[in-house]
Amino acid sequence: QKEVEQDPGPLSVPEGAIVSLNCTYSNSAFQYFMWYRQYSRKGPELLMYTYSSGNKEDGRFTAQVDKSSKYISLFIRDSQPSDSATYLCAMSETSQAGTALIFGKGTTLSVSS
């Protein structure tokens, strides 16, 4: 079983829709959870960073972590065509410099106008 599972999609939604992206993981020691957005042929861009369980909101984006279920989500409200990208979840056991992130495969999202 892979450490981090993420449905690669593709996921297609109309503009304005609410998007839900999810990852599951098996390592209960993970405490730090991140979502990255990657446009085609570009490096990943950090979107959200959360520690332990709970919700974190930033504009149209909400990150949710449920450690009991080993499940994390990213919600995008009022989705825009510019949100079309691949979204990667990532996680680590510590926040210490030098700790590598474990990535999901990424979910490709397409928002049509």
Place this chain on the structure above:
Amino acid sequence: GAVVSQHPSRVICKSGTSVKIECRSLDFQATTMFWYRQFPKQSLMLMATSNEGSKATYEQGVEKDKFLINHASLTLSTLTVTSAHPEDSSFYICSASGRIGNTIYFGEGSWLTVV
């Protein structure tokens, strides 16, 4: 703006030659830098972790003599692909971890094509 700069963004080289990719942290000291490789429609695969002033730690299956990593300063790490072959063609991405809350930031990536 970008906090990690990667250069070149795209390079084409002949089979058998070596190629160097640079990764620079801007405005912060990167105690640790990571090198990833990404094939089309695949996730990022960690190749190696480099700490300033010490040897890189390579992931299992990554040839250290083929992928030379140097982290000579707190703002610069380089990846040299030696004796490149067409199967080395890929998207190489670096990331840097420093003292901005230990958040990891990525470079823009470098597309390597070996012909």
